[in-house]
Amino acid sequence: MAQRPIINYFLPPRIEFGVGAIKNLGEHVKSFGGKKPLIVTDEGITKAGILAKAIQPLSEAGIDHVIFDAIQPNPTDLSTIEGMEVYLANGCDLVIAVGGGSVMDAAKAIRILATHEPPLEPYYADVGGFERVTSNLSPLICVPTTAGTGSEVSQGAVITDTSHNTTNRARKRAIVTPHNMASLSLLDPELTVGMPPGLTAATGMDAVTHTIEAYVATRYHPIAEGVALQALKILAMNIRQAYHHGDDIEARGQMLMASAMAAFSFQKGLGAVHSLAHQLSTDAPIPHGVANAILLPHVMEFNLPHAVDGYAEIAAALGINTADMTKEEAASVAIDEVRLLNKELGMPEGLGAAGLNRERIPKLAQDAMLDHCYKFNPRPCTETDMRLLFEVAF
Ligand SMILES: [Fe+2]
Structure with missing residues (x-):
């Protein structure tokens, strides 16, 4: 213990969890002194009627607001610049993210750009951005509408960088800083009830991947390890029910809580699955959770x-x-169980079936080495390993 380096742990700030929690949104905005929040969301959330549930409590509290709903899946740096312009042009003073991981990550980047010199380039983790993002940020309230990414309690924001500054293709890059933590996360299971089964499975498997990668990541973080195991227990007990019976509010609530716990646990680090998966949704129509699910057993x-x-x-x-198994047997059965879960949740059998062009693999393997997640993988990875992993998962 004496030889360990000094460590910093960041715990998420306030989480308010429960059916109907969204009704308190207006009061929370007031408590932060917010007079004109920018609501960051996407068109799907608006069309599904979920945004209306967030706007109602704001209207009831007499709070003026501006909506920016141009966030696409795998949000780009360009969309965050657009969001920043809307924020500044309207004199906003607080950011509310209503959506899944893409929306929450974009909201975090918009919030940084509103008070830090654009563009995003210097703030990415791979160029030392950790040091450049300061605490000079507006309050951020996250309202997740999916249960998986856990962006509402994470320090990360994954953005698709279209500048081609580091590679010759648009590439996912992360901004990682404790200042990215939401000031408040409102976890209301009712907002996730309308998620279709495919999205429930994909986002749920993202959370499962977070717990498994975090648990075996190489950093010393016993708090995160405890949370990862408990999150995985809850996910395993509820993911099938949430998938088959989306209106089961108990299962939805358990999934929402566990996905937040899973995201907290990956402060310990992630692993090769995420470094590989981060290359896929920009080059093939493979959502993040589906990419993780396919890659995880491999x-x-x-x-x-x-x-x-x-x-x-x-x-x-x-x-x-596992009482009657050796550790080796139990470890191997864990992999079988992940395969079974993928099958039961209707995940594609391989990356090829999911839409990846095989010829892209060498380039994607090269770029996976630029991603930071694999650095905490329990087994060191080379570019050749990355290529072989893409091949076996194909
Ligand atoms: Fe993830």
Whole structure:
């Protein structure tokens, strides 16, 4: 213990959880002194009638607001600049994100740009952005409408960088800073009830991947390890029910809570699954959660010799009775269970079936090495490993 480097842990600030929590939104905006919030969202949220549920409490509290709903999946740096312009032009003083991971990540970047010199380039983690984002930021309220990314309690914002400054293709890059943490996260299970089964499965498997990668990530973070295992237990107990019976508010609530816990746990680090998956949604129509789900068992297979103890614990958290198994057996069964879960949740069998062009693999493997997540993977990865992992998952 004496030889460990000094460590900093960041805990999420306030989380308000429960059916109907959205009704308190107006009061919360007031408590932060907000007079004109910018609501960042996407058209799907507006059309599904979810945005109306967030606007009603604002109207009831007499709070004027501006809506920016131009966020697309895998949000680009360009859309965040647009959002910043709307924020500044309207004299906004607080940001509310109503949506899934793309919306919340974009909202975090918009909030940074509103008080920091644009463009986003210097604030990305891979060029030392951690040091450049200051606490000079407006309050941020996150209202997740999916259960998976956990952006509402994470320090990260993943943005698709179209500037081609670092590679010759648009590439996902992360802004990671404790200042990215939401000032408040409102977790209302009712907002996730309308999610279709495919999205429930994909976002749920993103959360499952967060717990498994975090648990075996190489950084020292016993708090995160405890949270990861409990989150995985809850996810394993509820993901099938939420997938098959989307209107089960209890299962939806459990998934929402567990996905926030899973995202908190990946402060410990993620792994190769995320470095590989981050290359896919910009080059193929593969959503983040689907990419993770397909890649996860293959990366676990690759990591197995370096993660036997961790995966044995994972097997138990997945609900398997491992009492009569050796650690090696339990670790191996954990991988089988992830495969089974993918099958039951209707995930595509491989990246090819999901829409990846095989010829892109060498370039994607090269770019995966620029992503920071794999640095905490229990087994060190080379570019050749990345290429082979893409191939076996194809
Ligand atoms: Fe993820």
